[in-house]
Amino acid sequence: MYEAYLAAGAPTLNEMAMAIADLDADDDMVKAAPSRDTIQRIIKTPALPARQADVVALVTVLTRLSGGETEQAAQRAARLWLDARLERPLGQLIGELDPIDLEVHRAIDVEESPRPSGLPALPAYVSRPHDRVLRGAVQEATTGRSQLVMLVGGSSTGKTRACWEAVQQLPEGWRLWHPIDPERPGAALADLAQVAPRTVVWINESHHYLFSRPVPR
Structure with a gap:
């Protein structure tokens, strides 16, 4: 949609609304006349427009303004809208995840001193210098700049837990995808x-993903 808008020379809302009003009512491709406010929402917000017909109408006028093939553009817009509507995004909402499922270690139980009931599965977290770096990366991601972060350390030093604490800072609506089933490299690819x-993208124990297996001779 935005590409069509730019190709049309970034017309004003009034220009787009007038172009839609001038569309032929008998045109089978056009079954809607979105309002000025609806046009603004479609152009300026990342959310999927509520009605496919509004998208088709707007793409039709934008393509006409740019001198393109309107029927082909309208059909493509209708197909893309439907694909987006039916798409199931990867992963789960972060707020619905159990850190144990992401391979964060539980608090250690000592046989001679069992853990009292009611305590959380994870021990209290103590922030360390690398957590500030992780928080900075998370903040960058929220502004639209993708980040790649890898923590390196010995076993049981808290790498996975640190990443879990960091992603808790992401705004509501962010998802987390943990490619692990049926096997890690295949699931990721x-x-x-x-x-x-x-x-x-949660790549825990990265050596399982990045190191290829030796080929038998």
Whole structure:
């Protein structure tokens, strides 16, 4: 939609509304006349427009303004709207995740001194210098700049827990995708191209993903 808007020379809201009003009512492609406010929402917000017909009408006039093929553009817009409506984004909302499912270690139970009931599964978290770096990366991501962060350290030094604490700072609506089933490299390769915006790709134990297995001789 935005590409069509730019190709048309970034017309004003009034120009787009007038162009829609001038459309032929008998045109089978055009089954809606979105208002000026609706046009503004479609152009300026990232949310999927509520009505497919509004998208088709606006794409039709924008394509006409740019001198393009309107029927082909309208059909493509209708198809893309439907694909987006039916798309199921990868991952889960971060607020609905259990950190244990992301391989964050539980608090250690000592056999001689069992943990009292009612305590959380994770121990209290103590922030360390690298947590400030992680928080900075998270802040950058919220402004639209994708980030790649890898924590390196020995076993049980808190790498996974630190990442879990960091992603808690992301705004509501962010998702997290943990490619692990049926096996890690295959799961990641199968769907990596489908990662949507505002999604954390959770690659725990990166050596399972990045190191190839030796080929038998």
